[in-house]
Amino acid sequence: MLTIVRSGPAAGARAVLVLALVAGAFLFIDARPAVADKTCDLVQLEDGTLDYLCTETRPGGEGSGGSDGDGGSGNTAPPCDLSLISMYEGADEQYCMGQNACWVNNPTVQYPTPDTWPEEPPTEDAVYVYRSCVGPDGVVVSEGYTWYTGPEDEGPSLEELALQALGSLSTPDFSLAHSPPHNSIIYIDTWWWADGPSNGEISSGAALGVVAVGTPSHIEVDPGDGSGVMTCDFVTAESDACSYTYDRAGDYTSRGRLVYDVHFEQNGSPLDIAGLPDSLESGWQESTITVAESQAVVVP
Template sequence: MLAVLMMASALVFAGARAAVADPTCELVETADGKLIYQCSETTPGEDGSSGGNGNGGGGSTKPACDLDGIKERFPGADEWYCQGQDACWVNNPTVEYPEPESWPEEPPSEGAVYVYKSCYAPDGTETFGDYTWYTGPEDEGPSIEELALQAFGALETPGFSLAHSPPRNSIIFIDTWWWADGPSNGEISSGAALGVVAIGTPSHIEVDPGDGSGVMTCDFVTSESDACSYTYDRAGDYTSRGRLVYDVHFEQGGSPLDIAGLPDSLESGWQESTITVAESQAVVVP
C-alpha cells in the first residue's frame, strides 16, 4: 500500500519546527551597497490551561501539525513528526528503493540514511513525497517556512533611477512622464535555500511627485512613455521619489509553495529625483 504512494519530486532537508507566525522583514543596506530584506520570525506559544481554585494553570503544548490524522492515514509508517505546519511520515528503512544511479552522490551528514518521506499540509495536500536523505526529526533542520524566509531575505531588487520627461524643467498643466530607468520587466529570483526559491514578478512602480499630492501607483514602466504621467498645478522645485514593487511567490524544486503568513510582495528602496516646474509664458510678437 505504501509503495504505491512513493511518487513525486523535490528534495527537502528533514526537520521539525513549530508553526511560524507572521514574519517581520526590514530593508537593509549591505556593506557593498546592496539592498536586501532581513526577516525574523516569532513562534506564538499555546494558551495555558486554566487553573482551578486560584492556582495558575500550567502551559500546555501541542504539536504544530495534525499528527493523529497522519498516523490514522498511514499506520504502517515507521515515524511521524511535524515539519512546520506539515505532518510527515517516514519509512525507515524504506519498503523499496529507487535505482542507485538516481541517489544523491553524498549524504548531508554522517549517519544519514536514504528513506522515503511524505509530508501533508493542514488541508490534506501533499507538499513533499520522494526519496531523500534523513537523519531523524531529533536533528532539527530548517522548516519549509524558515527556508522560504531565507530565500526571501536573499531576494534583491535591481538598481534603477527615477527618470522623467521633460528631463529637466517641466511646465504646470502639462503632463510629466515617469519611469524606472535601469531594470528589466523580467522576474527576479533568489538563490535556492535547500531547494526553496523566492521569485519576484514585476507588479508596479510607485511615484511621489513631491508636491504633497501623495504617492501614485503606475504600471511597471521601464522606458519613456505616457503610461505613468502626472500634471503639476504649481510651479516650484520638487524632490520626487519612486520605488519598484514585485509580487512574490515561492517554489520548491520547481513546484509552487502555498504557505500562509509568508511575504507576498517586495519593495525596493526609494530613489529620488529633482525636478523644476515652471509656469508657461506667452510671447507676444508684434
Template structure:
C-alpha cells in the first residue's frame, strides 16, 4: 500500500495522530492537540459534524438541559463519539479509541481485565482545552450516567433517633423542640471508575403527629430551638405519633470532578423515624 492510501485509510478510522503542524491541515476546524502535544486529525464527515448538538449527547451527560454547551464538541471525534458534561465543561471521547498507546505502555492499576485506554478531551465554556488525557474505559460497561445511578442506589441515609424537649412529655402552648439525635452529616455512595454520589443533609421534615402536618426545619442534631412546634391539645396516654426524616441534596462526582446528569435524582429522603410524644395540659416546672 502506498503512503497516500495508507494515510486515507487511517483517517477513515476517525482519529489519527500525525506529526504535522495545524497549519498543514486543510481543514483546521478538524484539528486538535493530543495529550502529548501531537496533532490529532478528527473525523470531519458531513462538514465536521457541527450543529447545535441537539442529539449529540450520546455519552454520560444524557437527558435534557445539560449544564455545558455540547455543541462545542459536536464535531469532534467519530460520528458516534460519546459526549457529556462535567460541570460546565463539554467532554468527548471515541469509545473505543481509533488509536491508542501499545498495551505494554498502559499504566499499572488496570481496573478490569477488559479495560482499555481511551483519549478524553474536555473544553471550558470559552473553548479552551482543560482536560486532555488518556484514561481507563471498560468496553461494553455501564456509562458514567449508569454508574452514577448505581452510586445513588448505594447511598445509605444516616440512622438517628427523633429527640424532643421538654424531655419525657410536652406541654400545650409551650414550644416543643425537635432534633435528629445521632445523625451523621455527608453520606457517599460509590461505583466503578471513581464515580460517587454525595448526599449533603439539607433539612429535616418533622410531623408532630397532631394533624398539623409536616414542617420543614433546619438540619439539627442537638438540642436547639431551630425546629419548634406548639401543641394546642393534650394527647391521650399513648402520646402523639410524631415522626421525622432527613432530606439530602445529592450531586455526582468522578475522581473529584463534578458530573451533571439532569435525568438523575438530586435529592434523597431517609425513612421516617417515629417517636411518641405525650402532651399534657399543664406542668408546674418545665426543664430543658
C-alpha cells in the first residue's frame, strides 16, 4: 500500500503528480505480465487533511486445489455404497438412508391392492412407490410400498437406527420370588429367583432391518437389610443358585432386577458399533419378607 498525505489544493495536486510519477516508475521497473492492480481513493481524515489511499492487489497464480475438507470440493463421498443396487432393474432413483443403499420405482410398476393402500399421504406432493434398501453387506434389509417425496441425501445412520431399535427393546415382566415364601429364619439360606421370564433372548422391533438383541446375563438382588446388591446367575426357577443368609430378624423389603447383554444385528448379521450401550436392565421389582429367629423347644 502506498499512502501520501498532504492538505490543501496545492498539496493535493503535488500528491497526484508524485503518485503518477511513482506509479510510472513501478510500471517501468516491473513491466511483467502479472502487473499489480492499484486502486487509489481520495479520502478526508478526521483532522481535515486529504489522503490518497492506494491499495495494491497482485494477481495470484493458479494455486493448489485446496484440501478435500468437508463441503470444500463438493465431492464428498455418499455415506452408503450405491454400487450395491446398480444392478436392479427399474431403480429409477437411488439414494442413501444412512449406510443403507435404497432405490425406488417412481412411478411404481405395480400398485398395491386397495386393501393395502394407505389412508393419507404425509404431504400433498408425496407419491406411492416401491422401495428396497440393502445394507453394507448387500443384503436386503427392508422393502415394500411406501409414500415417497424425493431422494434423501442423508438418512439415519446405523448408530441412530441401533438406538431406535434399543428404544423398542423391552424386558419381560417378572416378580421377585424367594424361598421360604413367607417367613425366613436367621442363619438359614434364603433362595431368590426371577419368576416369569424365560432364559431365552429378547429382541426389539426392526428399524430398517436393524434390531437389538438381549441375551440373559444375570439378576441383581438387594435383600433389603443394608448389605447391598448382590449379583446372581440368571435364575428363573427355584434353586439355591442365588442365596443369602440374614443375620438379624425383622421385616425387609427386598428388590431385584434382570440384566441383559445387548448386541445389534442387521438382517441377521452382527453389527459392531462402538460407543452404543451393551447392556439393558429391567426395573426393580420389590418383595417383602419377614425374617424370624429360630426357637428351640426343650422336650423333657
